[in-house]
Amino acid sequence: MAFELLTPASMGFCQGVRRAIERVIQVSNERNGVQTLGALVHNRQVQRRLDENGVKVVDSVESITGDVVVISAHGVGPRVIEEIKSRNVGIIDTTCPYVSRAQQAASRLHQSGFYVVVFGDADHVEVKGILGWAAEQGIATLDVESLLQNVSLPRKIGIVSQTTQIPDRFAAFVASLVNSKLFKDAEVRIIDTICHDSRKRQAETLDMAGRCDLVFVIGGRHSANTRHLKELCGAVTETCLIETASEVFPSVLEGRQRVGVTAGASTDDDTINNVIKYLKELSG
Numbered sequence: 001m002a003f004e005l006l007t008p009a010s011m012g013f014c015q016g017v018r019r020a021i022e023r024v025i026q027v028s029n030e031r032n033g034v035q036t037l038g039a040l041v042h043n044r045q046v047q048r049r050l051d052e053n054g055v056k057v058v059d060s061v062e063s064i065t066g067d068v069v070v071i072s073a074h075g076v077g078p079r080v081i082e083e084i085k086s087r088n089v090g091i092i093d094t095t096c097p098y099v100s101r102a103q104q105a106a107s108r109l110h111q112s113g114f115y116v117v118v119f120g121d122a123d124h125v126e127v128k129g130i131l132g133w134a135a136e137q138g139i140a141t142l143d144v145e146s147l148l149q150n151v152s153l154p155r156k157i158g159i160v161s162q163t164t165q166i167p168d169r170f171a172a173f174v175a176s177l178v179n180s181k182l183f184k185d186a187e188v189r190i191i192d193t194i195c196h197d198s199r200k201r202q203a204e205t206l207d208m209a210g211r212c213d214l215v216f217v218i219g220g221r222h223s224a225n226t227r228h229l230k231e232l233c234g235a236v237t238e239t240c241l242i243e244t245a246s247e248v249f250p251s252v253l254e255g256r257q258r259v260g261v262t263a264g265a266s267t268d269d270d271t272i273n274n275v276i277k278y279l280k281e282l283s284g
């Protein structure tokens with residue numbers, strides 16, 4: 001089979017993830033191992049490599065056994081930080097600057113008397129951390145209808161976004177909320193907290209996908225930004241989310257003219273290069 005292989009200008013580790021991984025490996029080497037509170041990234045291959053470098057994951061503050069712990073690029077709320085400090089455990093903070101910006105936006109809104117609405121996945125660790133900076137005086141949701149039906153919104157509402165959400169969906173969410181009949185006489189403040197890096201990658205990937213008849217999105221199935229890339233590509237062409245080259249089945253490539261490859265922000269270069277190498281072999 002013969003097909004053209006396309007890739008976007010940027011893919012794989014974003015600035016925030018690269019910075020966090022470099023820092024945690026450096027600390028692990030210096031200290032002969034270190035623990036992170038929660039997974040540093042939502043990618044099994046990367047977590048395995050970190051584990052081999054002495055980086056171990058603990059799921060709760062109570063499980064920390066060392067005298068320092070690493071906070072991941074997704075960040076945490078201030079209550080978690082206080083809890084860690086109260087146990088005399090030092091903090092190595094690798095919170096991504098874009099996530100910090102969203103946390104500070106939520107904190108400012110809360111301090112100015114706004115009820116904070118985070119456009120995002122309520123179960124995601126980054127979103128929980130952002131709400132923590134609003135002193136838990138807010139809610140995270142992706143659905144305007146359920147928000148309006150289940151929450152009695154106060155007059156002052158501040159809206160921010162999970163950093164990796166799709167910008168058009170954030171805009172549609174805000175528009176739908178403001179246009180709702182149930183939404184009256186409110187003062188609304190919107191702060192765009194979508195990550196610049198994520199926005200740029202989404203645009204580049206969408207542009208590429210529009211020229212392909214099949215796209216592989218490489219990344220962890222629990223990675224928010226990987227899933228968003230899949231959704232974006234899936235809206236314009238056939239798209240497969242894969243974690244490694246072993247999930248590329250040659251039969252799916254039959255008759256394809258142009259095949260695109262992109263990767264989530266927590267996907268490492270080796271995994272990406274293996275997929276590209278395999279696809280090149282298959283395309284002859």
Ligand code: SF4
Pocket residue numbers: 014015016017073096097098099163164195196197198225265
């Ligand atoms: S996707 Fe954006 S916000 Fe998330 S870690 Fe990367 S640079 Fe930071």
